[in-house]
Amino acid sequence: MTGVFDRAAGEVAGQKKILPGKPRIAVGLATCGIAVGGEKVYERLQEIIKKTDADISLTKTGCIGYCREEPLVNITIPGKPLVILHKVTEEDAEGIVEAVKKGTVPYKKALCRVPSWDHVTGTVITYGNGFDEIPLYADVPFFKHQKKVILRNAGFINPEDIDEYLAVGGYATAEQALTRMDSETIISEVEKSGLRGRGGAGFPTGMKWRITRDAPGAAKYIICNADEGDPGAYMNRNEMESDPHMLIEGMIIGAYAMGAKKGLIYIRAEYPLAIRRLVHAIGEARALGLLGKNIIGAGFDFDIRIATGAGAFVCGESTALVASIEGRTGRPHPRPPRLTDPGGGLWGIPSDLNNVETWCNIPVIIRNGSGWYAKIGAEKNAGTKVFSLVGKVDRVGLVEVPLGTSLNTIVCDIGNGGAQGKKVKAVQTGGPSGGCIPVRLFDTPVNYESLNAVGSIMGSGGIVVMDEDTDMVDIARYFINFATGESCGKCVPCREGLRHTLILLNRLIARKGTAKDLETLALLADTIKNTSLCGLGQSAPNPVLTTLAYFREEYDALVKP
């Protein structure tokens, strides 16, 4: 049933859930939290609360990003700061409930306290003061250098309850856009904000929106790319699992601006929880009149559908992605026609395709204004970006920083350098299309241009740390093996070139290679890069080219007699 959207009612209901006037315990239940026992912690807490008849509200939340410390549990006691407990186990549950009943928290388990939290879109939740012995959120080294814009709600609200999203300013922007703004104003705001595509290519989002809107024909599609195919990147998963309504709100605003009545989220089948939460969130939004006919009472129809991918890296390429949604093998075709062209999009209809995180940026840009947004980040690189900092780094997790932040800050200050005291040797950014950047270039600011200049790419935001034990030639082989398997087989340079690159690398690693092989390797990589049909082939040699450039000695060592 579709009602008339009543944001205020939901907002009040949500506030009562976030600050229920009695203790609230929220367990971090994103995929990562569940896998390390979060669900068991939740069940045990539930059992104890029931058994002891404690007046405590128990709920779930998403992930704040400090994955190394999971399972994380938030405790809110009226008038006191929100306290985040870390590495919580089932055995801790009884102690937690006991402490909370006495109006306190188990200090030994406390990671940090949050006296108030800015949800950025106009809402600050004030929790309270006290528990001074527990470190402040802003003093925790992992959080200190971060700026939460996209992850502003992650780990604070229940992602399965639309009321809590409404309570932190959710859908206020969609309401504002649909009732008080026109298409031109919205698109112009997105253009002025300087937002660039977060899927990796960095194309100006506002420009893409304008092209789509102005494409001939009344029908338009908007598509969200949630296929997150880069191994080592999982920020989109967390964005959808921890705050699915943020994505939906971004798509509503975009649909209205571009005049699209149909939206589609193309999501990978390997993310069952994200799919479940999105399906649930879409249902909630429909029930409140935020999707469907005459949404927000503004006389505009829009709905979102979900389509699942099936594991093909090449489907990150726009034409391959559309082929996949239409039920074909995901093989790219030369562009034009682009997706935004008549005949080029989904079922031939002009379509706008943006990454999950790009959509997630929209509400905050429209809400706080392009001027506010453009001030975050660096020149031509506005805004923040979420990175998955993984591999052999001490503090593993999701990190959100303004664009232009140096690799040093991300890997050393936030990540605390190598795991187990090992020396960091390099990072690999941008997934299989990216390159390896040596530690001596860690003053490189992380923005689209600087990463390209050192031979890598931004990609979707995976940063995989490698330490002194990592064999860089093996890493190059790993990526070439990946790309070989993922090559769709349509063009020769990619299909054959990568296969031969892999043969060469295998030969080198088996110590059967020669200096001539190294020359051939470099030449082949260059040829594939320059002659492949689509982005997959054009970027696939990057791991080889960068390791050859920065870690040549490791290759040379393999060909010495």
Place this chain on the structure above:
Amino acid sequence: MEEKTLEEIIARYDSPTGKVLGILGDIQRSEGYIPRETLEMLSVKIDVRISQLYSIVTFYSFFSLKPVGEHVITICMGTACHVRGAVGVLDALESLLDIHGDTTEDGKFSVTTKDNKFTVEIARCFGACSMAPVLQIDGTLYGYANPDTLPAILEQYGWRAA
């Protein structure tokens, strides 16, 4: 797969958008692989040529045409898992289960034990990189996997050391 079950799956898709991959995904999840008879039945029911369905099933790594054992173990071979020793986990698993597959890291790796108890497969990335290396058994994720912790995990699924 029963004809009725297949019809129920097809009925979930009321629009051609995302339909074919969606149906195949549901079959894969329900059966652990895509049986040939089901594919033939599907071809007739949704009027898509079997050759086209076959090309889709072999193109995407999520689908498998090989029957699987009672429990499916999927090892993540994402970048984070790779640098943190996923290959060693796979080797250890092969030796514990006494199976020897073609150790190519492409998504179609699938080996089943002789007693049909376990099938080992490889995934590109579960997006659970923070607790690499990761493996999944029948849908449950296990993080920080290493050769030493494997036996205890496998025992939960009825494995006993020889």
